[in-house]
């Protein structure tokens with residue numbers, strides 16, 4: 001099974017490269033399943049139904065979120081009728097939408113997708129480790145699903161690495177999101193879970209984590225908010241991770257993906 005995960009799509013620049021590249025990648029690489037993190041897709045903050053539909057039409061099977069999940073109020077309503085949109089699983093009981101779902105790939109394979117929020121340098125939420133334990137107990141790899149992907153949306157690399165080892169051998173891929181910068185550590189762990197601390201954002205890197213740089217620099221230097229954060233609008237880099245899985249749903253190959261914009265290009269050599 002061929003899996004592609006794409007990191008936080010930021011604003012119009014990020015959406016444009018998804019629309020331009022994802023249909024081509026899906027065909028050229030023979031992808032079976034694609035996940036896009038869309039927490040910053042609408043103007044940098046949250047997601048709307050139209051944007052979510054746009055990702056699904058471009059070739060995504062599933063869209064994950066993060067701490068910006070409900071920045072667009074619209075999402076509180078439409079998430080209930082969109083089973084392919086997954087918000088963090090460790091939000092308080094009663095939060096609209098699903099934190100995990102089993103989604104059928106075109107091949108018929110059942111893919112468990114879970115979105116989890118970290119707690120280090122983030123809002124206080126339910127224990128992410130206990131949350132994933134519950135989800136994997138309810139739907140074990142090889143029994144309840146053919147592949148399992150966890151989007152661990154967190155700030156601290158220590159928490160992300162610890163989380164990776166905690167689920168090693170029990171999921172196909174653990175990929176970090178949220179920092180908007182890709183890490184160079186993608187690898188297959190000892191029990192064959194593919195791991196990458198952060199997929200990086202899909203947006204304009206001539207920016208401060210996807211936003212026009214003037215206002216962030218001003219806020220760091222003066223501490224005075226003078227205008228709104230606006231997504232940077234230059235050419236975007238599509239960032240993510242490509243994974244090949246065996247019949248057990250465990251990783252045999254993993255590689256970073258970086259296409260377009262200002263970062264050095266990276267494509268999987270195995271497809």
Ligand SMILES: [Fe+2]
Nearest residue numbers: 008039040178
């Ligand atoms: Fe983000």
Ligand SMILES: [Fe+2]
Nearest residue numbers: 066067068178
């Ligand atoms: Fe985030």
